[in-house]
Amino acid sequence: MSTPTAVDIPTLLEISPEGGIEGRSRRYEKFLGDMSGVYRDEQAWRDAAAARGADALVYWVDDQRYQEGPGALIVGTSTLLPGRYGEEFAVTRGHLHAVADRAELYYCLSGRGVMLLETVDGQESAIELTPGKAVNVPGHWIHRSVNVGDEPFVTLFSYAADAGQDYALIADAGGMKNLVVADGDGWALKPNPDHAGYRS
Template sequence: MSTMPTLDTPVTLTISPDGGIDGRSRRYEKFLGDMAGVYRDAEAWQAAVSARGADELVYWVDDHRYQEGPGALIVGTSTLLPGRIGDEFAVTRGHLHAIADRAELYHCLSGHGVMLLETVDGQSMAVELTPGKAVNVPGHWIHRSVNVGDEPFVTLFCYAADAGQDYALIADAGGMKSLVVADGDGWMLTPNPDHTGYRKA
């Protein structure tokens, strides 16, 4: 005689356009001192650490997960504070999912940002995000949030709970293929001369 599986209980979450989730499962934070090797201009990063301190908050992530494994979703917010290191705008570390075919949705709640997107075979693009705009990132695309505005860039994200993250892929390649840098009052993409290509995921 079969029995019904134990079901998870639906959860109500309060999501703030200023960043953060009331009812989150966890929060993790990244500080300026954690960003070694993320920006191309290591001297500018070190100068920023010396001037502002290694414990200056750069971004934080709140997420909620109700279960693990296939079929479950993780919902969260990413809040990336404004700033620049050299000519580069503030960024998250970026990642490819450890299960590379897993997709992810990002919806901008506030601020002005860019989702920098690349594939291991050399495709590269940038999607500009402002409140109400979203990007559906397919599997096999590396993705990194960039704050090109002067306010916190807050996105709501959702992805499969079994996806995982591969952060080393970018570091091993000498950074992403493209950099998002200041261009007058705006931004532009410029090639990263240190990029050596991605290993096959």
């Protein structure tokens, strides 16, 4: 039996419902200038970047990983700030796992959001999350967080450490099949006319 190394030792994490993890391994941040090509209404995104600055923070992710490779888990929080770009609500870039059969759990800590879900072969779903609700995303599902509220949308997530992310899949397809847009005081799905299908 091997002796655990320092990175294998259980770690206490303090997870904030406002977003963030005390004891995280890393944090990465996305700024408005990083979101070129994400929103269908490119002019609305340009106008927002001009008004708020390309260095305006739009979302950040804290995660903690104790080990790389099969068998280990990554735990983290995603904090997506509210906003609108034309009729679209604020989104993360979204991804499919590079190891496509890897699943991921998202649990809403605060705010109100939608997990937008699609598969390469044409299945689709959109699940609203509010505090206390979770979505268990199976492998082979492309997923993107959408903030449909007026406060930060914060989720706790966990996935296999060897999963990786494929962000290019969405960009190469002209965006996801559906857009999450404002509909009165709520939200609705709208077909994305630029979506050209996913590579298989």
